Amino acid sequence: MRDQPQQPTYNDDEIDLVELLQSLFRQKYLILAVACLITLGAAAYAFLATPHYKVQSVLRPVDRGSLDELNGTGVYELTPGEALSRAGAGLSSYENRLAFFRDNQALFGGLVTPGRSLEQAFEEFNRAAFTMLQVDPKKPNSLSEFVGISLTYPRGVEGVAVVNDLVTYVLEAERERIASDLKVLIANRLFSLEQKVEAARASYEASKEAQIAALLEADALQRAQLKDxxxxxxxxxxxxxxxxxxxxDEAIQIAESLGIEKPTTPSAMADAQRQGQVVRTEVNSREIPLYFMGSEALKAEREALSARRSDDFSEPRIAEIETELELLGNNRQVEILEKRQNEDLYLKDLAEWRQEAAQLKGIKFDTSGLKLVRLDQPALAPLAPxxxxxxxxxxxxxxxxxMLGVFVALLRNLMRPRQAEES
Structure with missing residues (x-):
């Protein structure tokens, strides 16, 4: 018995690609309808969604000559790099941005809505809109330093004016801060000079008082020595x-005992002895004894000495001492020191300090024209959102x-066999 040829069997779960493609082709209008619907939705979003724009401004350092006048004051020193850093710090400052927002709310197209405070509205806008631009620290070979700010904003916000006016606002604020710092530094330097002058005056007064005290002490010592x-x-x-x-007294007694009333000499007494008068005397020194002056003269001298109230006239040195004491009563050097009127003339370095103070007071630097940075790229109106x-x-x-249309068509194609089996 011959074997019958075996018929091929088909699995219903297998996918026939040709049939699948034919099914998709038969549903081409459905696929196109879904595609058109989604495309119209995307087009509606593209044309109806609020467009957002982006602008930016870039600042670069100025040349050193632009800051020479400020640095020439000798009080304030600012390099181009420091000025650029200060401008960048001012642009990134939340406080500066918020102050600018408060002063220029018309530029922001009504961001403040009911139910939100001004600070809340600005916080949301600031977090999403502003971006700082600066040199990448990982690229040290950058041709030039720069700082900048970019703004992404929706239609209704005047982005170009916001960026340019914010840069102007920050630079003006930095100029005002520099002017304020300059005034404070000048005031501090002047105060320091005044303190130096006051300290010098106090030192001079102390030195003068010490000098006067030393002179008076020397006079007092000399006066005491002279009085002694x-x-x-x-x-x-x-x-x-x-x-x-x-x-x-002793000589008077001797003279009376010898009967000498008038002044005499030993030779005169010897002559009287030769004439019959016996007078014995012995002279042991070359000077004539005092009693030879006679009792009358001796008594007269004794009475004069006893009646004397002062012996000053008998010693010339006493007159000299009294003259010196009288001179010590008025120390002319002390009088001159005490009568000095303009004592500042005697202060050391006073002329130099006054000259420095005059220079500081003469500083009239106008920061309104100070060029801190170079505006390399101002914000310009964008060509497209x-x-x-x-x-x-x-x-x-x-x-x-x-893709969605094809997916729907495939889904319908898969659902048809099941619907046929159920029927």
């Missing part, structure tokens, strides 16, 4: 006078629509 000398001399003269009186990109959105919408 005067007292010693007077005591010595008094002792001499008292000793003289004692000597006179950065989003939405209409061609890209419509193209992606068309592709997505075709």
């Amino acid at each position: 000398e005067l007292q010693a001399l007077r005591g010595e003269l008094k002792t001499r006078r008292e000793n003289r009186i004692k000597s006179l 950065i989003k939405p990109k209409k061609a890209l959105v419509i193209g992606l919408g068309g592709v997505a629509g075709l």
